[in-house]
Amino acid sequence: MFGDYSLGDLGAIFAMQGFAGLILFSVYLLMALGLAIIFGQMGVINMAHGEFMILGAYVTWMTSNAFQHFVPPLFPGYFFVAMTLAFIASGSLGMLVEWALIRHLYRRPLDTLLATWGLSLILQQAYRSVFGAREVGVELPDWMMGSWQATDAIQIPINGMFVMGLTILITIAVFYILFLSRWGKQVRAVVQNRVMAGAVGINTEKIDRYTFGLGCGIAGIAGSAFTMIGSTGPTAGQLYIVDTFLVVVFGGAASLFGTIASAFTISQTQSTLEFFLSGSMAKVITLLAIVVILMMRPQGLFALKVRK
Amino acid sequence: MLIGHQPKDFLLAVSGLTVSFDGFKAVNDLSFYVEENEIRVIIGPNGAGKTTVLDLICGKTRATSGSIQFRGKELTKLKENEIVKAGVGRKFQTPSVFEDLTVFENLEISFPRGRTVFGSLTFQRDTTVTGRVEEVAEMIFLKDRLQTSAAELSHGQKQWLEIGMLLIQNPDLLMLDEPVAGMSVSERAKTAELLNRIIKDRSVLVIEHDMKFVEDIAHKVTVLHQGQILSEGTMERVKNDPKVIEVYLGH
Amino acid sequence: MITNSRFFNRSELVGLISLVLLLVVILPLTLDIFRLNLVAKYLTYAFVAIGLVLCWGYGGILSLGQGVFFGLGGYAMAMFLKLEASSAANTKIQSTPGIPDFMDWNQLTQLPFFWKPFHSLPFTFLAIVLAPAFFSFIIGAAMFKRRVGGVYFAIITQAIAAILTILIVGQQGYTGGINGITDLRTLLDWDIRTDHAKYVLYFVEVAFLFGAVVVAQFIRLTKLGRILVAMREQEDRVRFSGYSVANFKIFAFCAAAVFAAIGGAMFTLNVGFMSPSFVGIVPSIEMVIYTAVGGRLSIFGAVYGTLLVNFAKTSLSETFPQLWLFGLGALFIAVVLAFPSGLAGIWADNIQPRIDRLFASRGEKSGNGLIADGAPAE
Numbered sequence: 001m002f003g004d005y006s007l008g009d010l011g012a013i014f015a016m017q018g019f020a021g022l023i024l025f026s027v028y029l030l031m032a033l034g035l036a037i038i039f040g041q042m043g044v045i046n047m048a049h050g051e052f053m054i055l056g057a058y059v060t061w062m063t064s065n066a067f068q069h070f071v072p073p074l075f076p077g078y079f080f081v082a083m084t085l086a087f088i089a090s091g092s093l094g095m096l097v098e099w100a101l102i103r104h105l106y107r108r109p110l111d112t113l114l115a116t117w118g119l120s121l122i123l124q125q126a127y128r129s130v131f132g133a134r135e136v137g138v139e140l141p142d143w144m145m146g147s148w149q150a151t152d153a154i155q156i157p158i159n160g161m162f163v164m165g166l167t168i169l170i171t172i173a174v175f176y177i178l179f180l181s182r183w184g185k186q187v188r189a190v191v192q193n194r195v196m197a198g199a200v201g202i203n204t205e206k207i208d209r210y211t212f213g214l215g216c217g218i219a220g221i222a223g224s225a226f227t228m229i230g231s232t233g234p235t236a237g238q239l240y241i242v243d244t245f246l247v248v249v250f251g252g253a254a255s256l257f258g259t260i261a262s263a264f265t266i267s268q269t270q271s272t273l274e275f276f277l278s279g280s281m282a283k284v285i286t287l288l289a290i291v292v293i294l295m296m297r298p299q300g301l302f303a304l305k306v307r308k
Numbered sequence: 309m310l311i312g313h314q315p316k317d318f319l320l321a322v323s324g325l326t327v328s329f330d331g332f333k334a335v336n337d338l339s340f341y342v343e344e345n346e347i348r349v350i351i352g353p354n355g356a357g358k359t360t361v362l363d364l365i366c367g368k369t370r371a372t373s374g375s376i377q378f379r380g381k382e383l384t385k386l387k388e389n390e391i392v393k394a395g396v397g398r399k400f401q402t403p404s405v406f407e408d409l410t411v412f413e414n415l416e417i418s419f420p421r422g423r424t425v426f427g428s429l430t431f432q433r434d435t436t437v438t439g440r441v442e443e444v445a446e447m448i449f450l451k452d453r454l455q456t457s458a459a460e461l462s463h464g465q466k467q468w469l470e471i472g473m474l475l476i477q478n479p480d481l482l483m484l485d486e487p488v489a490g491m492s493v494s495e496r497a498k499t500a501e502l503l504n505r506i507i508k509d510r511s512v513l514v515i516e517h518d519m520k521f522v523e524d525i526a527h528k529v530t531v532l533h534q535g536q537i538l539s540e541g542t543m544e545r546v547k548n549d550p551k552v553i554e555v556y557l558g559h
Numbered sequence: 560m561i562t563n564s565r566f567f568n569r570s571e572l573v574g575l576i577s578l579v580l581l582l583v584v585i586l587p588l589t590l591d592i593f594r595l596n597l598v599a600k601y602l603t604y605a606f607v608a609i610g611l612v613l614c615w616g617y618g619g620i621l622s623l624g625q626g627v628f629f630g631l632g633g634y635a636m637a638m639f640l641k642l643e644a645s646s647a648a649n650t651k652i653q654s655t656p657g658i659p660d661f662m663d664w665n666q667l668t669q670l671p672f673f674w675k676p677f678h679s680l681p682f683t684f685l686a687i688v689l690a691p692a693f694f695s696f697i698i699g700a701a702m703f704k705r706r707v708g709g710v711y712f713a714i715i716t717q718a719i720a721a722i723l724t725i726l727i728v729g730q731q732g733y734t735g736g737i738n739g740i741t742d743l744r745t746l747l748d749w750d751i752r753t754d755h756a757k758y759v760l761y762f763v764e765v766a767f768l769f770g771a772v773v774v775a776q777f778i779r780l781t782k783l784g785r786i787l788v789a790m791r792e793q794e795d796r797v798r799f800s801g802y803s804v805a806n807f808k809i810f811a812f813c814a815a816a817v818f819a820a821i822g823g824a825m826f827t828l829n830v831g832f833m834s835p836s837f838v839g840i841v842p843s844i845e846m847v848i849y850t851a852v853g854g855r856l857s858i859f860g861a862v863y864g865t866l867l868v869n870f871a872k873t874s875l876s877e878t879f880p881q882l883w884l885f886g887l888g889a890l891f892i893a894v895v896l897a898f899p900s901g902l903a904g905i906w907a908d909n910i911q912p913r914i915d916r917l918f919a920s921r922g923e924k925s926g927n928g929l930i931a932d933g934a935p936a937e
Contacts, residue, residue, distance in 0.1 A: 038821045045710050104896055109710045110621045111895045114851065117844055125884035242840060245714045258937025280729030287722045291715055295701035298711060349734045350919040366799060392801035404796040406789040413785050418800045422782060428802075473800065 021271025023160045023229050026167040027264040030222030031240055034172055034249040034258045037247055038215035041178075041191050044102055047074055048120035049244065050237025052094060054085030055123070056223025057232040058131055061153040064138045064227075076141040079224070085089065085165075086220035088104040094216025098209045106208075120238065127234040135233035144228070159228045170221060175256065187211050246290050252300030261263070262300075266290065317343050318377075319482055319511045320365070325374035326470050326552055327364060328542070334360045336535035342481070347512045349522045352532035352548075353556050356516045359401065361532070365513075366398040367391045378481065389423070391470050397479030400484050401515075403466035407459035411469060414458050415441045418473040440476060448472035448502065464495035468502065475506055482506070483513045500524060531556060566776065570911055574859035575772070578721055582765045592754045593888050599761045600831040602768055602868035603629075606822025608861035609775050610815030615847070616855035617784060617793035618811035620708065624716030625819045625846050628691040630838035632645040632820025634727075634734075635690060636827040638674060639683040640743040640751075641735075660742070674733075678834030680747065686826045690794055693814035699809035708808070717840055724839035739834025744829070751828060764825045768862070775858050778814065787811055821848075848887070852896040854903025863902055 031053055038046050046052075064080035075100065087211040105112045117259065134299045139157060147157040178184040198204045223232075247266055251258030263271045266286060273282035294300070320342040327335045335357045342348050343378040350358050365376055367388040376383040383391050405436065406414050419440060422431035434531075445451045448468040453461070458469060467487060474482060487498045494516075503525060516522050520542065522529065529546045531538040533556070539549040546552055566574055586598055603700045615621050645659045653663040658670050676682045698719065698802050702712055735741070743751065750756060778784055787808055790797045798804050827833045836842065845868075853864020868890070875883040893903055900908075 045714075098599060101892065101896070110713065111899075113621075113623075113710060114719075114847065115892045115895040116845075118888040120888070121884045121891070122888035125881060125888070126776075128883055128884075161724055232681070238840075242714075242718055249711060249714055278729060280725050282720055284726050284729065287718055287725075291718050293723070294711075294715060294739070295698075298705050298707040368799075387803065388798040389801050389803045390801055393831065400795070402795045406792050406794055406796065408788050409785060414789075415786060417782070417789055417797070420801060423805075425783065425803045425806050428783040428786055429778070429781050429805075470796075473796075477801065532851045 012189055014272065019156050019160065020274075021268040024052075024271055025264055025267035026163045027222055027226055027229065028244060028247050028267050029260060030218060030225060031244040032259050032263050033217035033256070034061070034215040035244055036210055036248045036251070036256060037174070037218070037262060040255075041187055041211055043107070043109055044105070044212070045109050045116065045245075046111055046212075046215070047117040047131070047241060048097070048123060049116075049216070049219050050239070050241040051120045051123035051127075051225060052090045052237075053223040053240070054127060054218035054232060054234070054237040055093060056129065056220030057227050057236070058136075058223075059086040059089045059220065060136050060224040061136050061232055062225045068139070068302060076143055078141065079144075083221055083224045084132055086224045087217040088220075090220025090223065091213040091217030091282065094214035094219075095209050097216075098212040102212060103205070114174070115192045116158055117204060123239070124234045131234070133234060135231040135236070137231040138227045140228065163225045166221075166225060170218065171260065175217065178256070181212070183207075208282070243287075246287065246294075250290050250294060250300055255300075318342065319346075320513075321375075321377040322361075322365070323375050323377075325361075325364060325371055325376065327360060327369060327372045334373075334535050335364065338532075338535065340530055340537065340540065342511050342513060345509065345511055347507055347514065347525055347527045348530060349516055349526040349528075350516045350530050350532060351466065351516065351519075351522060351556065352538070355534075356532040357487055360535075362485055362513070362515065364396060364524060366396055366483065367542040368398075380506060380556055381426075392477065392479075393420075393423075394484065395480035396476050397474040397481070399470050399474055399485060399487065401489065402481055403463065403470050405458045405461075405466050405473070407457065407470045410455050410457055411445065411461070412454040414469055415444055415472055415476050418476045420477055444472045444476050445477065446524045447505065449498065464491045464499075467491065467495075467499070470508070471499075471502065479510065480515065481511045485515045486517065487514065488518055496521070562892040566780070567745065570907065571776075571859060574857075574863075578859060578862060579769070582768075583762075584592075586917055587758070587761070594810075595761055596757050596829060597761060597873065598866070599757070599764055600826065601866055602764055602862075603770060603822040603826035603829065604869065605862045605865040606771055607819040607846045608857055608865045609771050609820030610855060611847060611850040612853075612855060612858050612861045613775055613787070613818075614645055614811045614815035615850060616857075617779065617787040617791065618808060620812055621847070622707040622716045622787075622812065622815065623713045623840070623843050623847065624720040625636070626838045627716075627720050628695060628816040628819035629842075629846070630723065630727075630833070630835070631691045631694065631825035631835040632687045632823030633837065634740065634823075635677070635686040635826045636681055636824040637740040637743060638677040639680060640746060641702035641740050641826065642670075642674065642678055643746070643748075644742060644744040644831055646690070651930075659740070661735045661740075662732055663736070663889070667732045670680045671733050687820050691816040691820035692813050695813045700805070703805040703808040705834075708803075709889065717843065720838060720840050720843045724835045725834040727838065735834075737835060739832055740827075741832040741834075743831050746828070752831060757829070760825075760829050767821060767825065769826075771821065772858055772862070775818070779858070783807065783810070803868060827926030848894070850893055850901075852901050853900030854891060854906075856900065858900055860903035860906075861909060867902070892934055 033187030034052070035046060035049050038044050038049070038198060060079070060082040063085055064075075064078050067078035067081075093307070101115055101119065105115060127212070130238060144159040144162060145231065147155045149155055178187060186197070186202045186207055189200075190204050194204055197207075226232070226236075243266070247263045248259060250266065251260070267291070270282055270286040273285055314376060318341045321340070323339045325335055325338040326333060338357075338361065350361065352358055364371050367383065367386060371384050374384070377395055377397060381394050383394070386394065395471060405529060406417070409417070416433065419437055421437070422428045442451065442454070445454055450454070450461075450465060450469060450472065453465075458466065458472050461469060464540060467490075471484070471487065484503075488499050491499060498519060507525070514525070524541050528541065529543050529547055530540045531549075538555065539546050539552045582602075590598065607629055611622070611625065617759060641659045645657065647657040650656045650658070650660065650663070653660065655663055655668045658667060661671070677686070685856055698716070702708070702715065707715075728737045730736075747750060751760065776818075782785055786797060786802060792809060797807075823833070823837070826837065849865040849868050850861050851864070852868050853860030853862065871886065872883060875886055898904060
């Protein structure tokens with residue numbers, strides 16, 4: 001399949017597809033970070049995660065419209081406001097859901113899976129009723145338009161670079177929160193021994209609620225980023241949920257580093273294959289490869305050997 | 309593939325057994341031998357690796373290195389169900405019985421027949437099975453509770469039921485992890501009586517903290533500490549071993 | 560052969576008799592053929608739901624990929640029917656006559672090799688059973704031998720459903736793409752589109768369904784059924800009682816797959832086409848909800864649950880389309896939070912005791928029989 005291209009062409013193709021893959025990587029990673037926190041730290045399967053992302057996307061879309069209508073001069077900076085609002089909206093909804101639904105289902109992961117699937121259906125229909133079935137797209141401010149001409153053959157879109165940068169910042173922030181902050185220490189304490197954590201005075205219910213909220217909030221930010229590369233519709237989130245779960249499982253559920261590596265591998269494989277094969281076959285081969293690898297190495301790529 | 313220097317009359321020969329979890333050696337180069345019809349008790353402080361040793365023998369945990377020979381068979385290469393078929397039975401620390409099934413069904417499942425998928429589809433509840441189930445139920449004091457759901461049994465009764473499930477397998481080596489833990493005084497006495505009855509004609513490997521109980525039943529005691537053998541011999545000898553007193557009995 | 564005193568205990572007998580009355584007498588007499596054909600469509604999912612009772616309810620293995628097996632059975636049947644509908648005479652206007660129309664549209668000039676055996680009906684029947692059995696065996700063996708279960712298994716089966724859907728949609732020339740395999744006409748020259756044929760196929764399906772019920776009930780009552788229950792609770796204890804847990808899980812998964820595939824084949828026959836929209840993630844997880852609504856431990860519950868959810872779906876989407884997804888979503892949450900044993904649980908907890916009391920007050924003589932239900936034979 002490489003036969004028709006010269007070596008230079010191939011280099012450019014790999015660079016461009018690689019970069020296109022990086023945007024996919026950003027969305028996967030932001031989605032997967034939230035899922036990995038919720039699944040890895042709490043053992044909850046959140047099938048509605050895609051809908052939390054889409055909520056963030058709708059919030060971004062509304063913010064952009066509001067800026068255009070009411071404060072056009074500030075429009076170039078709307079994205080930062082939108083991102084914050086998306087985080088708050090998805091995070092608050094997440095906390096509400098944790099309180100109403102998830103907290104009754106701890107230690108029943110299969111049941112959380114079914115219940116959150118139900119939640120995702122309800123959210124999808126709610127979006128359809130509120131925003132309509134048509135997909136919406138945001139208008140990008142001027143400074144995000146266009147692309148950077150790296151070499152003759154390689155063009156890199158600016159919004160893509162922006163999303164990448166954003167993803168890196170958020171990933172660093174998540175690491176800080178979970179591994180360096182006092183709150184993160186409490187989260188990990190609850191994960192390792194809920195009873196003991198409660199006994200030493202950690203409010204485990206509150207930790208659960210905020211952890212779930214954080215995971216959903218990050219999905220909201222993923223939604224903001226998503227508006228730059230795709231259009232937002234009621235069911236757009238569902239398209240990503242299986243992929244994202246595979247990213248989390250493939251990386252080894254308890255390892256955030258694994259999540260990053262796996263999001264990178266999967267998005268790059270898919271994006272590179274997409275150039276040579278049809279989009280659907282690229283996806284089939286990527287997913288199939290993951291499933292086969294998971295069958296041979298079910299613990300994922302980065303898992304520790306521990307005594308059960 | 310018997311190793312030449314190994315005497316034949318050992319039922320179980322553990323040699324050079326090591327297992328490490330991410331570098332931590334829970335069991336470290338452990339060797340011991342159990343004879344036919346011997347009752348061996350393993351004692352030691354928490355975290356000494358006692359339960360891990362049973363896990364290794366029954367195949368629940370895979371050894372990093374070393375060998376476990378049972379009647380000349382290498383157990384480290386067998387799957388759990390093959391180890392059971394070879395004649396090793398294991399009771400867990402917390403009673404693990406099937407609460408959604410009746411006492412009868414619990415015992416019946418352990419009856420060593422029809423253990424394949426096809427075998428269990430064609431399994432018949434004939435007089436051999438019911439006879440054996442009733443016989444064992446009588447031994448474990450549950451004869452009149454055969455149709456009770458196991459969920460309704462007391463903690464002690466569940467322990468007995470699990471012992472009964474092992475008995476019906478008729479293993480040559482019976483491994484019990486703290487069989488009297490959490491039992492009332494009267495249950496404890498009854499359990500001792502039960503154990504004394506069932507240990508005939510087989511070897512038993514017991515983990516126990518109750519020293520009185522250990523003295524009652526043990527032929528030989530092995531003291532584990534940090535995954536290695538600290539001392540081994542009769543209860544009398546072990547009790548007076550200064551090393552043992554220091555790390556375990558002294559407290 | 561059967562270890563319990565009766566093959567169906569009393570409440571199961573009530574379920575069976577009312578189901579026979581409903582499916583064989585009441586519905587055929589009261590519904591027109593269009594509606595009855597809808598029932599036939601719903602009942603194809605009941606096969607999947609019965610399989611899930613064994614696999615998920617009893618074995619504790621949640622598969623979110625049952626659509627894959629439903630699809631395998633359905634596509635196998637559809638391939639046979641499509642080949643029969645694509646005779647050289649029927650397709651003489653195509654640039655390549657004698658191959659299915661969608662292949663011709665996609666510039667295929669000859670029948671792909673894997674279509675060829677589907678000229679034979681016996682081969683098709685074999686494929687309907689063996690293809691899903693083989694496929695589920697591979698998946699089950701790979702996963703269960705490595706002790707993968709629970710949510711990992713659920714997610715991987717879901718991914719497989721996604722893969723198969725994308726593959727079917729993407730490979731239009733070989734599969735008919737997103738539209739699926741349509742325009743099916745005859746089965747061995749017998750036109751399956753007539754009202755008469757639809758009646759016949761409905762009763763054939765009902766007969767198969769009761770066959771599935773009996774087989775599932777048989778499996779449940781053997782020692783294997785009890786081992787599945789035992790495994791769900793204390794996997795290690797089963798292992799250390801000398802059983803290979805993986806083999807039993809593989810069996811339950813394969814059985815569920817074959818049930819689903821028969822349902823799929825019935826779907827093609829009764830509904831007259833097969834498409835990827837019955838294979839993917841969404842239909843697969845909906846099939847789980849049928850089982851959950853009926854009660855994941857009840858074979859009859861699975862059939863009633865399937866009928867109920869689908870009736871609700873049809874009537875709600877006809878009148879208030881936007882309400883249906885809210886209703887379905889709420890149903891998922893409700894069966895998990897409030898009714899984990901589904902309809903069967905509600906029956907056993909609320910209705911059965913009343914009936915028992917009614918019978919008990921009528922005469923003490925019959926009281927004996929009630930207690931003996933489900934007790935093992937001495």
